[in-house]
Amino acid sequence: xxxxxxxxxxxxxxxxxxxxxxxxxxxxxxxxxxxxxxxxxxxxxxxxxxxxxxxxxxxxxxxxxxxxxxxxxxxxxxxxxxxxxxxxxxxxxxxxxxxxxxxxxxxxxxxxxxxxxxxxxxxxxxxxxxxxxxxxxxxxxxxxxxxxxxxxxxxxxxxxxxxxxxxxxxxxxxxxxxxxxxxxxxxxxxxxxxxxxxxxxxxxxxxxxxxxxxxxxxxxxxxxxxxxxxxxxxxxxxxxxxxxxxxxxxxxxxxxxxxxxxxxxxxxxxxxxxxxxxxxxxxxxxxxxxxxxxxxxxxxxxxxxxxxxxxxxxxxxxxxxxxxxxxxxxxxx
Amino acid sequence: xxxxxxxxxxxxxxxxxxxxxxxxxxxxxxxxxxxxxxxxxxxxxxxxxxxxxxxxxxxxxxxxxxxxxxxxxxxxxxxxxxxxxxxxxxxxxxxxxxxxxxxxxxxxxxxxxxxxxxxxxxxxxxxxxxxxxxxxxxxxxxxxxxxxxxxxxxxxxxxxxxxxxxxxxxxxxxxxxxxxxxxxxxxxxxxxxxxxxxxxxxxxxxxxxxxxxxxxxxxxxxxxxxxxxxxxxxxxxxxxxxxxxxxxxxxxxxxxxxxxxxxxxxxxxxxxxxxxxxxxxxxxxxxxxxxxxxxxxxxxxxxxxxxxxxxxxxxxxxxxxxxxxxxxxxxxx
DNA sequence: GTTAGCACTCATCTCTTGACAGTGCTATCA
DNA sequence: TGATAGCACTGTCAAGAGATGAGTGCTAAC
Numbered sequence: 001x002x003x004x005x006x007x008x009x010x011x012x013x014x015x016x017x018x019x020x021x022x023x024x025x026x027x028x029x030x031x032x033x034x035x036x037x038x039x040x041x042x043x044x045x046x047x048x049x050x051x052x053x054x055x056x057x058x059x060x061x062x063x064x065x066x067x068x069x070x071x072x073x074x075x076x077x078x079x080x081x082x083x084x085x086x087x088x089x090x091x092x093x094x095x096x097x098x099x100x101x102x103x104x105x106x107x108x109x110x111x112x113x114x115x116x117x118x119x120x121x122x123x124x125x126x127x128x129x130x131x132x133x134x135x136x137x138x139x140x141x142x143x144x145x146x147x148x149x150x151x152x153x154x155x156x157x158x159x160x161x162x163x164x165x166x167x168x169x170x171x172x173x174x175x176x177x178x179x180x181x182x183x184x185x186x187x188x189x190x191x192x193x194x195x196x197x198x199x200x201x202x203x204x205x206x207x208x209x210x211x212x213x214x215x216x217x218x219x220x221x222x223x224x225x226x227x228x229x230x231x232x233x234x235x236x237x238x239x240x241x242x243x244x245x246x247x248x249x250x251x252x253x254x255x256x257x258x259x260x261x262x263x264x265x266x267x268x269x270x271x272x273x274x275x276x277x278x279x280x281x282x283x284x285x286x287x288x289x290x291x292x293x294x295x296x297x298x299x300x301x302x303x304x305x306x307x308x309x310x311x312x313x314x315x316x317x318x319x320x321x322x323x324x325x326x327x328x329x330x331x332x333x
Numbered sequence: 334x335x336x337x338x339x340x341x342x343x344x345x346x347x348x349x350x351x352x353x354x355x356x357x358x359x360x361x362x363x364x365x366x367x368x369x370x371x372x373x374x375x376x377x378x379x380x381x382x383x384x385x386x387x388x389x390x391x392x393x394x395x396x397x398x399x400x401x402x403x404x405x406x407x408x409x410x411x412x413x414x415x416x417x418x419x420x421x422x423x424x425x426x427x428x429x430x431x432x433x434x435x436x437x438x439x440x441x442x443x444x445x446x447x448x449x450x451x452x453x454x455x456x457x458x459x460x461x462x463x464x465x466x467x468x469x470x471x472x473x474x475x476x477x478x479x480x481x482x483x484x485x486x487x488x489x490x491x492x493x494x495x496x497x498x499x500x501x502x503x504x505x506x507x508x509x510x511x512x513x514x515x516x517x518x519x520x521x522x523x524x525x526x527x528x529x530x531x532x533x534x535x536x537x538x539x540x541x542x543x544x545x546x547x548x549x550x551x552x553x554x555x556x557x558x559x560x561x562x563x564x565x566x567x568x569x570x571x572x573x574x575x576x577x578x579x580x581x582x583x584x585x586x587x588x589x590x591x592x593x594x595x596x597x598x599x600x601x602x603x604x605x606x607x608x609x610x611x612x613x614x615x616x617x618x619x620x621x622x623x624x625x626x627x628x629x630x631x632x633x634x635x636x637x638x639x640x641x642x643x644x645x646x647x648x649x650x651x652x653x654x655x656x657x658x659x660x661x662x663x664x665x666x
Numbered sequence: 667g668t669t670a671g672c673a674c675t676c677a678t679c680t681c682t683t684g685a686c687a688g689t690g691c692t693a694t695c696a
Numbered sequence: 697t698g699a700t701a702g703c704a705c706t707g708t709c710a711a712g713a714g715a716t717g718a719g720t721g722c723t724a725a726c
Contacts, residue, residue: 025688036700041689059689059706099492133470137482145486149470153478159432159486235586238579246577253568253586358719369669374720392675392720 002050008033009043010052011076014064018313021241023061066278066312069290073275073316082318087325089114094329099153100302103333105230107326108306112233115319117310118256122265123228128303129154131182131190134217136175142166146213148220150187152302156220160213171213178217187224229262240311242288255285265293265307273324278312290314294327306330335383341366342376343385344409347397351646354574356394399611399645402623406608406649415651420658422447427662432486433635436666438563440659441639445566448652450643451589455598456561461636462487464515464523467550469508475499479546481553483520485635489553493546504546511550520557562595573644575621588618598626598640606657611645623647627660639663 002010012032013024026037026044033040044062047053052068055061064072093106101123108119129150138144142162149155162171185193234256243249255261264281276291292314293307306327308319335343345365349357359370359377366373377395380386385401388394397405426439434456441452462483471477475495482488495504518526567589576582588594597614609624625647626640639660641652 023688027688037688038690038700038702039698042699045690055689057707059687060708061688097494132472132478133468135466135468137466139465139482139484139486143486145465145482145488147480147482147488149472149478149480149490151472153472153476153490153492155478155480155488155490157482157486157488161430233590235583235590238583238586244579246571246579246582249579249582250568250571253571257566257568356719360719370719371669371671371721372667375668378721388720390676392718393677394719 002047003043005033005035006043006047007076009040010047010064010068011072013044013053013062014068014072014076015317017063018315021313023056023063025061066280069277069312069316070275073277073320077317077320080317081321082315085318085322086114087322090322090326090329094333100298100333104304104306104330105232107330108230108232111306111308111322111326112236114322115308115310115315116233116236116239117308117314117319118231118233118237120232120261120265120307120309121230122262122305122307123230127186127188127225128152129187129224130184131187132184134175134178134182136171138168146216146220148217148224150224151184154224156223158216158220160216163212187221190221191218227262229265231256231261237289237310240313242311242313248288251285252289255283264291264309265305271295273320275316275320288312290316292316292319292323294323296327296330298331298333304330335380336376338366338368339376339380340409342373343380343397343401344405346377346386346395347401347405347409348650350396351648354646356389356396358394399613402610402645402649403608406610406653410650410653413650414654415648418447418651418655420655423655423659423662427666433631433666437637437639437663438565440663441563441565444639444641444655444659445569447655448641448643448648449566449569449572450641450647450652451564451566451570453565453594453598453640453642454563455595455638455640456563460519460521460558461485462520462557463517464520465517467508467511467515469504471501479549479553481550481557483557484517487557489556491549491553493549496545520554523554524551560595562598564589564594570622570643573646575644575646581621584618585622588616597624597642598638604628606653608649608653621645623649625649625652625656627656629660629663631664631666637663 009029012029016024016028026040029040030037044053047068048055048062052065052071053062054065054068056063089110090107093103093110098106104121104123108121111119129152131148132151133147133149135147135149136144137147139159142164143159144162145157145159147155147157182190182193234253237243237252238249243252260283264283264286272294274291274293276293278290279287281287281289281291286309288311289309290312291307291309293305295303295305297303306323308314308323310319342362345362346357349361359373362373363370377386380401381388381395385398385404386395387398387401389396422443423440426436426443431439437454437456441454444452462485464481465484466480466482468480468482469477470480472492475497476492477495478490478492480488480490515523515526567586570576570585571582576585593616597616597619605627607624607626609626611623612620614620614622614624619642621644622642623645624640624642626638628636628638630636639656641647641656643652
């Protein structure tokens with residue numbers, strides 16, 4: 001159990017280290033706490049023994065450990081969030097009526113600007129979306145495009161080559177039937193519906209129809225369930241002193257470039273705020289980074305997660321309330 | 334005018350420097366050329382005087398100048414492209430029938446893999462596209478989505494809020510009229526067509542129709558003309574020794590992140606291969622980079638540019654034929 | 667025209683040194 | 697008994713001094 005003073009010491013060390021990126025010595029804390037450096041040192045030694053602090057070398061100041069950050073986020077910080085954050089910019093953003101996608105894109109742009117870290121929005125997984133309209137539009141020659149629109153306003157399309165001598169009238173009829181059958185069917189149930197629909201008689205035509213076309217439709221459907229994501233402020237993280245080392249930068253940028261980021265956010269429990277510090281991310285490239293993520297859910301069933309990625313030495317006090325405020329707004333869309 | 338030996342010296346310096354990223358001394362060339370170091374040094378001095386070479390400091394080996402690279406690309410390299418390049422991977426890519434967009438995306442992924450530089454595809458500007466289909470699909474409540482499809486298989490959509498009590502039947506009629514009038518009209522001519530169409534009588538309804546909806550359509554149309562682009566292998570460039578300096582990395586990554594890259598590629602003359610070396614790019618962040626770009630044009634009128642961005646010390650011998658081969662393939666789509 | 671030789675110039679690496687920030691420990695104080 | 701002062705110790709960092717080596721320019725000779 002930590003004494004009150006020890007908690008204060010830990011809190012100040014975290015905040016000071018977040019500010020300066022330099023190990024924190026006992027002298028600088030002594031002024032703020034009103035105890036002599038020697039006293040602080042004793043507390044520090046206890047905190048280190050308990051695993052909340054670390055030293056970079058035997059005679060350096062202290063640096064918070066992952067456990068230390070966690071204690072800070074879970075307990076110490078709770079009392080005082082950073083109130084200097086300018087929330088009006090977020091309010092402004094939501095004043096303007098834009099499509100959800102655009103709003104989200106702008107929101108994370110703003111988020112990365114305000115925080116100076118990297119922001120990610122894991123787009124609404126299409127799980128909850130329902131089919132609104134299926135269409136086929138001839139383009140040129142024997143090329144056509146198929147469209148699928150969901151109730152959430154997402155559109156997927158795919159170009160296809162119609163086999164020579166396709167009967168366009170019949171095709172139109174098929175599309176019509178598909179629309180009838182699949183209207184308001186959840187995206188995830190489409191394949192099932194086609195396979196086990198009671199009215200097999202009616203869709204027999206479809207199932208025996210040109211395989212390529214059916215496949216194209218199915219691909220369009222499955223694309224909805226592939227989650228999209230937006231990324232903003234990748235380069236922000238390069239301004240952090242811990243990323244002076246080019247190797248680390250490479251590792252991280254490589255990671256951002258690939259779709260592996262999905263892993264990072266996807267496994268986020270999903271219920272409320274999640275903070276993952278350093279190696280908790282399970283990803284080597286991210287071992288010196290923290291991720292703060294919050295899920296949001298719009299009435300219509302659209303769901304997603306917004307997250308901020310920064311160094312473990314992140315301004316949690318500022319990032320967390322900002323993210324929560326933003327997620328709350330998104331959920332009101 | 335350069336002597337033959339001087340040309341050889343320049344060629345070898347470029348190729349050696351490209352390979353090693355170290356200034357090239359006279360000794361190493363003497364072996365390859367069969368002349369003594371002193372002789373080479375004389376040639377080097379001449380080449381430096383003529384502006385083809387530079388020194389990093391007074392007693393260092395020589396490094397090609399921008400002019401030197403240019404001479405190399407324009408004249409010296411022509412004779413021998415790198416033939417070790419594995420073109421079969423590109424062939425394979427085009428074997429698989431995918432949509433144009435997907436093909437292009439994969440193509441530049443491949444390009445960045447093969448070259449180890451960053452690749453960009455400036456998507457077909459919609460200039461040449463024509464309207465194929467306009468549609469409005471109700472989603473939920475008074476929210477609908479409008480869709481515009483072009484002959485090139487591109488789709489743009491925009492969510493709109495219908496004003497209370499909108500007459501859906503009338504709206505459908507309007508959409509029908511729009512389809513009639515605008516079918517096969519080039520995207521760029523849509524606004525004009527609506528304004529000056531001979532058949533003003535018929536579209537009077539439309540023009541006086543709810544402004545918000547008209548605006549939404551017009552926005553969807555203009556979005557086609559905004560060029561899209563794909564970027565791949567951003568982090569590749571970080572492996573180049575010239576980007577050890579974190580400041581440079583930041584500058585470059587920042588540049589990649591913003592849409593400023595468009596500037597880079599857009600101004601590319603457009604007819605055939607363009608190579609821009611160093612400051613020719615007019616962009617400070619790119620002053621140590623070269624851009625090689627080739628336009629492509631598909632039958633249907635789809636047009637675009639693919640480009641490779643790397644350090645000025647780029648493997649032109651390898652990149653240029655690769656890009657050309659790829660562009661030729663794309664044009665055959 | 668080509669080459670050998672020599673003096674010279676920088677960049678780079680290593681080693682040393684001193685300043686400095688911070689710790690741990692112990693003895694002392696209230 | 698908790699807080700503090702003092703002191704020895706440890707590691708980092710920056711600056712300076714040499715030593716090393718790659719490469720040049722120039723001149724004289726072939």
